[in-house]
Amino acid sequence: MSVAPHPLDNLDSSIRQALEPAYELASGCASFKPSHAQTLLQLLIELKSDTTLLCAALFVRPLRAQELALEEIEAVSSEAVVGVLQALEDLSLIDRLHEQEQSDLESLRKMLLAIASDIRAVILKLSLQALLMREVERFDPQTQQRLALQTQDLFAPLANRLGIAQLKLELEDNALRILEPDIYQEISQALEENRADRERYIERIIALLRRELQQADIRINRIYGRVKHINSIYLKMKRKRLRFEQVNDVRAVRVEVPTKGECYGVLSVVNALWQPIAEEFDDYIAQPKANGYQSLHTSLIGPDNRVLEVQIRTSDMHQRAELGVAAHWLYKEKGARHTKQFEQQIEWLRRILEGGDAARGDVVFNQFRNEAFRDRVYAVSPQGRVVDLPEGATPLDFAYHIHTQLGHRCIGAKLNQKIVPLTTALKNGDVVDILTQKEANPSRDWLNEHLGYLQSGRAKAKVRSYFKKLEREKSIAAGQEMLQKEAKRLDIQLKTEDLQALVKKFNVNTIDELLAAIGFGDVSVLMLVHELLARQPKPCESLDERLARIPIKAPRKQARQSVIVEGMDDLMINFASCCQPVPPAPISGFITLGRGVNVHRKSCTNVQHLAKMHPERMIEAHWSNAVGGVFSVDVAVCAFDRAHLLRDITQIIANEKSTILKVDLQQDKQQQLHGQFTLEIADMSQLSRIIDRLSQLKDMKKVHRVSH
Incomplete structure (x- = not known):
């Protein structure tokens, strides 16, 4: 019988000792889950959290389940732990900001004050959201969409504004996984398919760069390949209208050095090694980003004519880039000193709290949203309703945000009283008037990423839902046809009891829903057929019988024009079976007696032996520019x-x-x-x-x- 790991296992002995009283109290509550606590503690330790925050994390679930009172918690911990938990409760308003237009201004002030006065509370809030998104599939689809939208629109931008890249990137990827599953899967699969080649390439780059930096007497703290996050790739593909293979920084190396001066020394070495792409250079050391991020970014034409990105920073810059304010949670303590960038990160929170009378509450609210979520746009309905949308949102996004049926019936839009295309990007303060027809009639083009009708994940989900409902019967028929066709091809008997047994496995309720999921493309017919095959008795086939089912085809004629033999025309060309030359491998020709020219790879041992024995019969050959054939x-x-x-x-x-x-x-x-x-x-x-x-x-x- 396996024993669940203790949440305090593998912690530093001093930390474990400090947490044991809190663990004793929290673990006695029914809501306490050791695995959840262990994962949360590990994440917070990665974010450089102190024992006060770690202790507060143990009490989150029991406190929310009302199994413990703050007085009981303070008795075994400290007033500071209770303060973090109270600040976390004030932050609960952020969960509702996404849906509501008017906020309780007093609660909003408390939330802002909690963020500005104790960064530990917001670190805990963001960490809890990250864990929630890691296991979001355990919720129903509607809740998954709500949590993913909330993460995309609120929590990821907030983590970015506070400079906590470690959480920001994870939150963005997990939100995209739910909101755009097809895109996420496509990019994920492309990354995996190219992984082995990419890793070999990066290993070559690192070895070469390390040698050159050592020769230049530049100290290296770390040099390593950098994994590009899926959401970042998606945004770059979308923003620059690129295909996956055109994204520069899929192949990326990061160099960490001790000092700022050595950063520019590394840049000089890199630019000497490879040809830089001028328009792809950013100096975020001289001009840091708004959240304090510092690094040098440069793209170059690397070996094999492949585009390579190199990021260069000091180890201190890297810590701030990954952890942001989390790297400085001690900023409140007396005598603590911090960088200018960190103070700028905190200043935006304090600034919007100044002038604090209730009459200016709406100003506070607008400042908070504009400052915290700069990638948002605020448009206005003709009736004066303010609608919060993602940056780049269109009138069609606006219509779906107002009401699902308004989006379904939309046929056009006026922007500031002028008719505009539905793909027009909204700006802050635009007045949007939606033109409608009587019946709902969305277009499938609205889901086409390249046409740019919709930017909001929520609006896309509503359009997909419309077509799913409209075409459910068609999809059931299509799914049944696809399944029968594949079953016939593999000689599988489709039995109702077998399909019924697979219903729960594919997270649906009925066979019709399973067939519809196949028709919609949500369930792969190959995956379902594999499951059916696994349930059927396995016939004992010989290897010869299995080999007999492999489709063997006759060879096609190999292209004579794919090879150019120097000084010869209209010669019979044969490709040597000993080395099987294929473009672009270098080749040589050998003149045979009566059978034309045999083409070998230059590295072929046979042709090297023939060259020694009959040098006069060797002839230069190379691939033509228009290589064809097979x-x-x-x-x-x-x-x-x-x-x-x-x-x-x-x-x-x-x-x-x-x-x-x-x-x-x-x-x-x-x-x-x-x-x-x-x-x-x-x-x-x-x-x-x-x-x-x-x-x-x-x-x-x-x-x-x-x-x-």
């Missing part, structure tokens, strides 16, 4: 045999639009398959993708091109 290549595999392994291999090859010409596999006594596939490919790039994807298959031990 080339035969042998790929060796070694894997632990399992159900559907061969199907998975052939599916990857088919997805990469390659053809299987021959398969030669054997099974050894350890139930391992080893042998080779002969494939038809267009170039080395296609071969590299196939090998990378095959390498990532479950139970695959080794994949490589055969060297004859």
